Amino acid sequence: MFKYSLLLLSFLSAIASANESCDLLLQHGITNITRYQSADHAVAYKWHKHCGLDFNTVSDSQVARASATIFGYGSGSAGSNSNQQRAKLAKWCNENQQFAESRSDLFAEAEILSVPALSSWQQCIAMSRKQINIGFLPNGDHNQFVHFEIDSSHDGNLKYLGLEKQNYECTERMVRTNGNKVDTNLQPEITNSNIQIDCKRLAPEITESAGIGKIKYEAGYISVNTSGPSFAIAFPKVVSTYYVTPPNSVLAFNSTRCPAGWSPYEPAFGRFVRGIDYKNQKIDPVGKRKPGDVRSDTLKSHSHSYEYDQNRHKGGHNRGGRAGNERFSAFRTDSNETQTSNTEKTGVTETAPKSVALLYCERTIN
Numbered sequence: 277m278f279k280y281s282l283l284l285l286s287f288l289s290a291i292a293s294a295n296e297s298c299d300l301l302l303q304h305g306i307t308n309i310t311r312y313q314s315a316d317h318a319v320a321y322k323w324h325k326h327c328g329l330d331f332n333t334v335s336d337s338q339v340a341r342a343s344a345t346i347f348g349y350g351s352g353s354a355g356s357n358s359n360q361q362r363a364k365l366a367k368w369c370n371e372n373q374q375f376a377e378s379r380s381d382l383f384a385e386a387e388i389l390s391v392p393a394l395s396s397w398q399q400c401i402a403m404s405r406k407q408i409n410i411g412f413l414p415n416g417d418h419n420q421f422v423h424f425e426i427d428s429s430h431d432g433n434l435k436y437l438g439l440e441k442q443n444y445e446c447t448e449r450m451v452r453t454n455g456n457k458v459d460t461n462l463q464p465e466i467t468n469s470n471i472q473i474d475c476k477r478l479a480p481e482i483t484e485s486a487g488i489g490k491i492k493y494e495a496g497y498i499s500v501n502t503s504g505p506s507f508a509i510a511f512p513k514v515v516s517t518y519y520v521t522p523p524n525s526v527l528a529f530n531s532t533r534c535p536a537g538w539s540p541y542e543p544a545f546g547r548f549v550r551g552i553d554y555k556n557q558k559i560d561p562v563g564k565r566k567p568g569d570v571r572s573d574t575l576k577s578h579s580h581s582y583e584y585d586q587n588r589h590k591g592g593h594n595r596g597g598r599a600g601n602e603r604f605s606a607f608r609t610d611s612n613e614t615q616t617s618n619t620e621k622t623g624v625t626e627t628a629p630k631s632v633a634l635l636y637c638e639r640t641i642n
Contacts, residue, residue, distance in 0.1 A: 322346045323376030327369035331362040418514045426471035434466045435503040443496035446475040489520040525639040534637035543568050544636035
């Protein structure tokens with residue numbers, strides 16, 4: 277009897293662990309709703325899907341599913357049937373009731389995205405009952421990378437039948453507990469083995485027009501097939517828009533080369549950039565210039581003046597002689613002074629403000 281109790285506890289523990297892994301699938305559905313619609317959609321979906329329940333009387337499995345959906349990974353596992361968990365659910369529902377009831381339209385929109393995740397969760401639970409545990413880990417803003425890990429302690433004759441997929445490329449690797457690798461194409465038995473599956477979403481279609489870029493991922497799915505239960509998960513179509521820099525834009529980069537889609541803007545090489553006098557207000561003396569118009573160095577017309585005093589110098593002397601032969605004469609001199617001035621060469625090769633060097637590049641692709 278003791279032996280059977282240990283086996284039962286071991287089995288229940290494995291199921292609880294598998295349920296935690298399966299909870300990720302419900303959270304994946306909620307993440308998709310939040311990402312591709314809004315957080316308000318997610319709240320409305322959670323409330324309308326689960327808050328009509330009486331958490332004091334519903335089954336443990338219903339509490340587990342509600343917890344996994346509302347609170348996320350691990351919330352639907354062991355302990356989810358406790359009074360504390362039921363009270364937590366009731367509190368969340370009360371807090372969000374007013375908003376959710378006023379926005380039932382958001383629930384209707386969100387339900388479309390939630391159906392595939394709920395179906396995957398149910399399939400995951402079915403596989404865990406066969407002691408086949410699936411780990412699921414999506415990565416990237418648009419689920420570009422998906423990792424699966426399949427573990428089994430099952431000694432029966434269930435076989436791994438490979439993958440079905442759309443708009444994903446996947447690699448598979450199966451290793452026995454003794455370290456031996458197995459060819460997954462031979463439909464091997466899932467017996468005490470570990471299977472690693474890595475999938476990458478096919479590249480999106482990217483278009484740009486009128487300053488708006490669009491990324492489009494087609495809908496995809498990945499199905500892990502066995503001779504018993506199968507596990508499939510769907511990924512919604514993604515159309516994401518973003519603003520792009522339009523062609524002929526010129527930007528300065530703190531780099532030695534232009535990024536992809538840009539080319540060096542040669543008219544700006546070694547030159548300062550001046551805004552076009554668009555209203556022709558003569559802020560630029562030349563007036564309204566064409567884009568890309570280049571001007572040579574100029575110096576504003578100006579003059580220099582020099583002031584000085586003109587000086588007149590006067591002088592004289594008297595000459596005298598001895599008595600009897602007296603002689604007297606006077607001598608006077610006048611002189612004018614002329615002053616000249618020259619400026620010395622100074623400065624460097626150009627007149628310029630303090631500056632920083634950046635590389636100007638022009639957007640060249642559409």
